[in-house]
Amino acid sequence: MSRRVTGTEIERMIQLLAKLPGLGPRSARRAALYLINNREKIMAPLASALGDAYEKVSVCSTCGNVDTLNPCTLCQDAARDQSIICVVEEAGDLWALERASATSGLYHVLGGTLSAIEGIRPQDLNIKGLIERADVDTVNEVIIAVNATIDGQTTAHYITEQLKSCNVKVSRLAHGVPVGGELDYLDEGTLAAAIKARRPF
Amino acid sequence: MSRRVTGTEIERMIQLLAKLPGLGPRSARRAALYLINNREKIMAPLASALGDAYEKVSVCSTCGNVDTLNPCTLCQDAARDQSIICVVEEAGDLWALERASATSGLYHVLGGTLSAIEGIRPQDLNIKGLIERADVDTVNEVIIAVNATIDGQTTAHYITEQLKSCNVKVSRLAHGVPVGGELDYLDEGTLAAAIKARRPF
Numbered sequence: 244m245s246r247r248v249t250g251t252e253i254e255r256m257i258q259l260l261a262k263l264p265g266l267g268p269r270s271a272r273r274a275a276l277y278l279i280n281n282r283e284k285i286m287a288p289l290a291s292a293l294g295d296a297y298e299k300v301s302v303c304s305t306c307g308n309v310d311t312l313n314p315c316t317l318c319q320d321a322a323r324d325q326s327i328i329c330v331v332e333e334a335g336d337l338w339a340l341e342r343a344s345a346t347s348g349l350y351h352v353l354g355g356t357l358s359a360i361e362g363i364r365p366q367d368l369n370i371k372g373l374i375e376r377a378d379v380d381t382v383n384e385v386i387i388a389v390n391a392t393i394d395g396q397t398t399a400h401y402i403t404e405q406l407k408s409c410n411v412k413v414s415r416l417a418h419g420v421p422v423g424g425e426l427d428y429l430d431e432g433t434l435a436a437a438i439k440a441r442r443p444f
Numbered sequence: 445m446s447r448r449v450t451g452t453e454i455e456r457m458i459q460l461l462a463k464l465p466g467l468g469p470r471s472a473r474r475a476a477l478y479l480i481n482n483r484e485k486i487m488a489p490l491a492s493a494l495g496d497a498y499e500k501v502s503v504c505s506t507c508g509n510v511d512t513l514n515p516c517t518l519c520q521d522a523a524r525d526q527s528i529i530c531v532v533e534e535a536g537d538l539w540a541l542e543r544a545s546a547t548s549g550l551y552h553v554l555g556g557t558l559s560a561i562e563g564i565r566p567q568d569l570n571i572k573g574l575i576e577r578a579d580v581d582t583v584n585e586v587i588i589a590v591n592a593t594i595d596g597q598t599t600a601h602y603i604t605e606q607l608k609s610c611n612v613k614v615s616r617l618a619h620g621v622p623v624g625g626e627l628d629y630l631d632e633g634t635l636a637a638a639i640k641a642r643r644p645f
Contacts, residue, residue: 251512265466266466276536277464278494279501288456289460290494335474
């Protein structure tokens, strides 16, 4: 706002909300008004949830996931398949795979990908921890579930190379037509990969 | 999330963020990850800003605006034109008019519109306070800046009727073509109003 309309606390709240992904200045104001109109039901619980999360969130020392527990909820879950480690770039990817119930194994969060342009080297990622975990007898398979970007694939190749010393199977996600996707809208690379990896009906 | 992936604090934060207008479950998760990745810079300040706002926000006893001061920042501002009161439905409308620097007068927030369907009667709105404020000698004009909806216009007519006893000019917002708007996309009502209220070049 160009002129000062409200007390500083509300201005500050709007400015911070506007920094969240998916919210801009306009939607941050709408969100702030909604919070003000729902002080007891949303504003107070959100303030305390943020405060609690701020106090408690840490990076899991085993897998690199973010959680309020350390080791994280997933690493502590004895019901999960301890023989599989699924490698992802970010905690958000882990959450996405969990929502899909895609694997019942453990995870390993790299914290990014190798990148020549951004100067991210192997030692900047959580790769050493992965090799140590994969070198344990109980682990049979490492699924590399990084993004299908150039940096992601470079990282996948590097990790595969590093894992050769461990006695594990290394696999990657399948390429193909997204479920519900229309061929007409897909790029040539995906279509070629889908044909190449075709399956008997 | 169907299965439990994170500690309860993060889950609770996501659930509350998802209730904000403009955020759904997916964008709330993205926002939560962004907050977790920016603990010091965004998460902690937002938690305290929300807490502060929760403690301090109240409805201005003069105009009905929401603010951390009472009387609110605008009512306390002696530089504003004390002879004009601009009547709006919600605090969000007031903020929008202030961003446009549309008036330098005072405001009055009704807290909604009359509505037969939702059973909102004159006594449910902040109309009595408006009549009292308009009845003071310093006030010359009341601008009714309610939405151009049926309920808004009903409310405007009701207020105009009530203000007859006060010695004030009552005006309403002009109808017409929005600045930057294309005629082809406008409804017939707006076009007819714009022609009717045409101005010499």
